[in-house]
Amino acid sequence: MLLNFDEFFSINSKRMKKSVIRELLKLTAKPEIISFAGGLPSPESFPVKKVKEIVDEVLDNEGKIALQYSATEGDPVLREQLLKHASRNGMDVKEENLLVTTSSQQGLDLTAKIFIDPGDPIIVELPSYVGGLGAFNAYGAEMIGVPLDEEGKSAILLREELKVLDESGNKPKFIYIVPDFQNPAGVTMSLKRRHEILELASEFNLIILEDSPYRELRFEGDHVPTIYSLDTEGRVILLGTFSKIFAPGFRLGWILAPAEVITKLVIAKQSTDLCPPTFSQRIVGRFMEKGYLEQNIEKIKHMYRRKRDIMLDAFEKYMPEGVTWTKPEGGLFLFLRVPAHMGIDTDELFYKAVDRKVAYVVGSAFHCDDSGHDAMRINFSYPTEDQIVEGAKRLATVIKEHIK
Amino acid sequence: MLLNFDEFFSINSKRMKKSVIRELLKLTAKPEIISFAGGLPSPESFPVKKVKEIVDEVLDNEGKIALQYSATEGDPVLREQLLKHASRNGMDVKEENLLVTTSSQQGLDLTAKIFIDPGDPIIVELPSYVGGLGAFNAYGAEMIGVPLDEEGKSAILLREELKVLDESGNKPKFIYIVPDFQNPAGVTMSLKRRHEILELASEFNLIILEDSPYRELRFEGDHVPTIYSLDTEGRVILLGTFSKIFAPGFRLGWILAPAEVITKLVIAKQSTDLCPPTFSQRIVGRFMEKGYLEQNIEKIKHMYRRKRDIMLDAFEKYMPEGVTWTKPEGGLFLFLRVPAHMGIDTDELFYKAVDRKVAYVVGSAFHCDDSGHDAMRINFSYPTEDQIVEGAKRLATVIKEHIK
Structure with missing residues (x-):
């Protein structure tokens, strides 16, 4: 049969x-x-020559480490660089707040895995990154779309939506936001709006999932601080990735989050793929150490x-x-x-x-x-x-x- | 707050x-x-020098491809080698039966993701690979342990367990088996036993999840055919990995399965991490092409x-x-x-x-x-x-x- x-x-x-x-x-x-x-990033943007230089050094000096398993949390060389990187970007992050992921898509998947039960509402943007919608849908989330544009009305609409949910006892698991040069809309959330959303999150006791793959590719104007850095209550999870600033073919990203969330994400990651690839991590770590990423x-x-x-x-x-x-x-x-x-x-x-x-x-x-x-x-x-x-x-x- | x-x-x-x-x-x-x-594999087993040779060639000749995204199904160079590899191992596999994964732990995770609803029974071995148990547990599976030793009684015990489940209307989603040099037991399932288990799977209409990370590391005696290759009814999913025969630091594995299952796994993988790392895949593909893996x-x-x-x-x-x-x-x-x-x-x-x-x-x-x-x-x-x-x-x- x-x-x-x-x-x-x-x-x-x-x-x-x-x-x-x-x-x-x-x-x-x-x-x-x-x-x-x-x-896709432009292939012209890939630092092929410098990657070759670094790979040769890594294989000559520390090949046996680079080909072995690493800790689930990530390779120490890359982790050190990521903490410095966060600090340069105005974020005070400790070891316990960091997890290296196999791409920021895995950050979305693991976050969904530890928070979403089937039927749970989550707030997304209209429009929203399609890979985020896919990751949340895979765990049965009910997506509630709120227009999060530059105009200022979104905070009002968001508050209305949150009120309705609150009254029905249907608490959303998190608010998903791509605040910088959003995919697909290309818009960036103003500082005022970031503060408003944090205030709403505080009022309704909510988690914010901030997904920022393009943040460092600012052509003009001033950087707006991450929502993560503005948060004083430990309610923001920030996803980053090397796909757009280094190369997507390495599938490496990271998560910054409150320690309690990282602990849970590490456990979830263990059963998902044990650990991120040491080889790729060590290469990117050494690449950053030399200042090549900047x-x-x-x-x-x-x-x-x-x-x-x-x-x-x-x-x-x-x-x-x-x-x-x-x-x-x-x-x-x-x-x-x-x-x-x-x-x-x-x-x-x-x-x-x-x-x-x-x-x-x-x-x-x-x-x-x-x-x-x-x-x-x-x-x-x-x-x-x-x-x-x-x-x-x-x-x-x-x-x-x-x-x- | x-x-x-x-x-x-x-x-x-x-x-x-x-x-x-x-x-x-x-x-x-x-x-x-x-x-x-x-x-852990021995670091002495890692082909550091040959990896360096291959990486240099890949970066010189096809660096821009190797650093870009790949298809979810995997990089074509590696996929071609994996099909040949399967064929050398007695398995007639087509493109539609193959998915490259980010380690065979991801194979376990994705299989659990597409099959397990909370409370679903699955049959595991006593003892069983702990990473398998972790992956199934993460989706709420009820693990039912059956001693699957070399002695022959297991087929009898398995049949009894399956009968009980069948009568209670509680159909297991799959039988999880590590047949070759099992982790942790170190035993290999006999050919006779493999046939018996396939017959039971046919009788009770079940899926078999065959996880074989050590298969190629046989020191003596003859290879026993994979359960996958003995299956004539399309009910076996086979997980493979490069962690023990190449290097775990690359986090690469693969799944062979009926086309319908691969289609579902590909969709699940899209929302999990988009695609496997192109860089690592291309290196392993070229490494295999040169006969270095053997x-x-x-x-x-x-x-x-x-x-x-x-x-x-x-x-x-x-x-x-x-x-x-x-x-x-x-x-x-x-x-x-x-x-x-x-x-x-x-x-x-x-x-x-x-x-x-x-x-x-x-x-x-x-x-x-x-x-x-x-x-x-x-x-x-x-x-x-x-x-x-x-x-x-x-x-x-x-x-x-x-x-x-």
Whole structure:
């Protein structure tokens, strides 16, 4: 008798969906398509030569350590550098507040694993990072979307939502926020807003999950302090990653959190993958020790700032009147909106765009309430400067062709 | 107001326990202690020079690919080698049957994630790999232990257990088996037994989770075919790892399974950590392409066989009459038992042994029913040959001193 696996799969696994983005990306993989769809760093940003220098030193001097298991908490060399890094970024962090992860996606997964029971509400942004939504969904969370834009109304909407939940006895497990150059929206939360959200968290006794993969890629303006650093009550968990400032192929990230949370995350990580990869950790640790990470960040900022400027100029030049887009001060993405009167559904337009050999990610993928059909996420880190101009032309053309 | 995180933690996370072994290992980390406790490969087994050769080539020729994201399913270079590797090991595997994981511990975690709902029974061995028990426990599985030894009675006991479960309508989600040089017992399941278990799985319509990290480290005798290769009905999931045949510091493993299961695992992996590390994968892929993995396995087998022989000789020479131990034909471990009449609890003896500067892992850690207080897991891969002899003397002394 052959098996019917559907009889065996867990309830949570039946809820899991294929990543919409990964499916769309398959359609956009042809070389003739200019893709604004992926979220990939530019390969030109990878410090290949310096990695080679470091790897050679690590293998010559400490190869046997680098190839062995490490502690679940992470390799001591990398941990030391991460504590210094946090301190440089205005955060007073101790050993007990730090866990190295296998990518910040694992940070999302482990946080979900230790907090979410099926049916638990959590507050997410409209729009929100799709990998966060996927991680929470895998544990059966009920996502409640609150628009967290720059305008100031979100704190009011958030308070209303929290009141309703509080009155129904349905306490959210945490508020999920990508505060810096948000994926997909490209906006950064103001200092005032960060304080307001912390006050709300205090009033309603809530945890904040702050996910900040792009924070260090600021092209202009001043850094806004992390919510973690503003918190005086130990209610913020901060996720970081090397994917955008070093290389995603290493799959390394970290979590800063109150000691009690780190203790629980370490236990959860033990049964998930025992420990982070020592080899990759030791390489990144030595890379940071030499000050190479800061140099690399400077190089990337310069590169992406140029690309952003070229994209903003091209959109200004080619997009039809009425179409709007965010002007990110950093990061990898901007968010484009088509006004309602044009009668365009960006889910449907996607296929027309691919026919025209240009691609984006549909706005609806980032909305837990299936809104966002007027929007697209546009990436400017991966395409070349020439592709950005040509892609902007193609995208503008396909929008113009479908205005009703 | 400060947070009380206990109000927020998930039900599953409250069930998670710190790894007993990791806690014990902290006590045994002093340099004067000879540790038979860890499960670490010998650092002498790591192919440091060849890794350096390969890394240099990868960074020179394909650095930008190696530092970028990969597909969730894994890097194509490594996947091709893994398919060939499976074929050399008598398994006819297609692309759709393979997923690269971040260590075989992740294989355990993802399998648990897609199958286990809280309260689901699963069948484990007595004794069983403690990392497997931890992964299943993290999703709320009810572990049912069945002695799966070499003697033949286990198939009978297993059938009885399955009948009871079947009659109560409480179908186990899978049977978890480490068939080759089992951790901790060091025993290998006979061909006959593998067939019997497959027949039982067919009769009761069950999934088998076959976890085989040590399989290729056979010092003598003939390879027994994997349960996966004997299965004609698509009910076996096989976990493999590079930790013992290459290096644990890379955290790479793989899963072979029916296509439907791989599809579900890929979705689960997307929200867990997006994809395995490209850098590590490409290095291992190129390493295998050059035939270095086979050479490395030969070197390790030679090294560990010597260590096993030295340990068996030393135990023969120093252990008091009545103490028994398994004679593994491969792998990293043997299992030692103290007869009941000696009145020794190996949980209690552990601290006396550490005082005597020798360490092991308590047998009870491997038993989901808290039995095994007469047993110890002994590792022979990590200590040096001299340490094995001296450690055996110390361990024999401490046992003799505590016979009642």
